Amino acid sequence: MYGLVNRAVEQLLRTKFGDARWAAILARAKLTLPPVVVGMQAYPDAVTYRLVAAASDELEMPAAELFEAFGEYWMPYTAQHGYGDLLALGGSTFIDFLQNLDGLNAHVAASFPELRPPTFWCTDVTDRTVRLHYSSEREGLAPMVVGIVRGLGTMFATDVTIEQAASRAEGANHDEFQITYTLHT
Numbered sequence: 444m445y446g447l448v449n450r451a452v453e454q455l456l457r458t459k460f461g462d463a464r465w466a467a468i469l470a471r472a473k474l475t476l477p478p479v480v481v482g483m484q485a486y487p488d489a490v491t492y493r494l495v496a497a498a499s500d501e502l503e504m505p506a507a508e509l510f511e512a513f514g515e516y517w518m519p520y521t522a523q524h525g526y527g528d529l530l531a532l533g534g535s536t537f538i539d540f541l542q543n544l545d546g547l548n549a550h551v552a553a554s555f556p557e558l559r560p561p562t563f564w565c566t567d568v569t570d571r572t573v574r575l576h577y578s579s580e581r582e583g584l585a586p587m588v589v590g591i592v593r594g595l596g597t598m599f600a601t602d603v604t605i606e607q608a609a610s611r612a613e614g615a616n617h618d619e620f621q622i623t624y625t626l627h628t
């Protein structure tokens with residue numbers, strides 16, 4: 444994955460747990476800076492997975508919890524690191540944005556030529572609920588989607604509850620999330 448992802452992981456962990464813990468995580472992962480921090484270079488996915496696995500050991504937190512926290516952080520992080528205009532192209536309400544995730548990915552791919560993006564689509568859309576489908580060549584990132592969707596709720600001042608309704612880790616063809624949403628009044 445692009446270094447931007449690893450850099451966001453770094454910033455999240457340093458902000459929440461401090462520089463000393465971050466150094467311990469890097470040592471556990473047997474990674475050294477600066478290779479981790481070049482944002483616009485694509486790295487093997489293993490770098491990201493090793494970082495999160497090392498953080499999980501060091502902080503005694505499940506990797507899924509870290510990926511979820513990372514997902515929630517990813518929206519404000521991209522907005523603050525030069526991709527705010529791109530995010531604005533995704534839609535002006537929570538539900539429009541969810542329905543246009545693949546359209547957004549096409550714009551993101553224009554900035555990241557080596558991007559291998561996941562695919563999203565929505566079914567069963569009502570004015571309060573939606574089923575979000577997520578398909579990726581990568582494993583273990585469904586919690587990140589949960590976090591991103593929560594982050595989008597914050598971005599669009601919308602209350603969101605999200606539950607995993609089908610899981611690839613448990614044999615389903617792809618991950619599905621049942622989402623309930625209401626605009627803050």
Ligand code: HEM
Nearest residue numbers: 444445521526529530551558559560561579580581584591
């Ligand atoms: C402007 C905003 C965004 C930017 C710049 C961006 C960029 C990226 C980049 C660079 C990666 C690493 C993938 C690779 O290197 O092949 C990635 C992965 C990912 N992105 Fe985005 N992204 C954005 C918004 C979103 C949104 C709104 C979602 C919504 C759910 C999303 C979901 C994901 C997921 C789940 C992954 C993990 C990879 C996978 O599942 O295979 N991203 N994104």
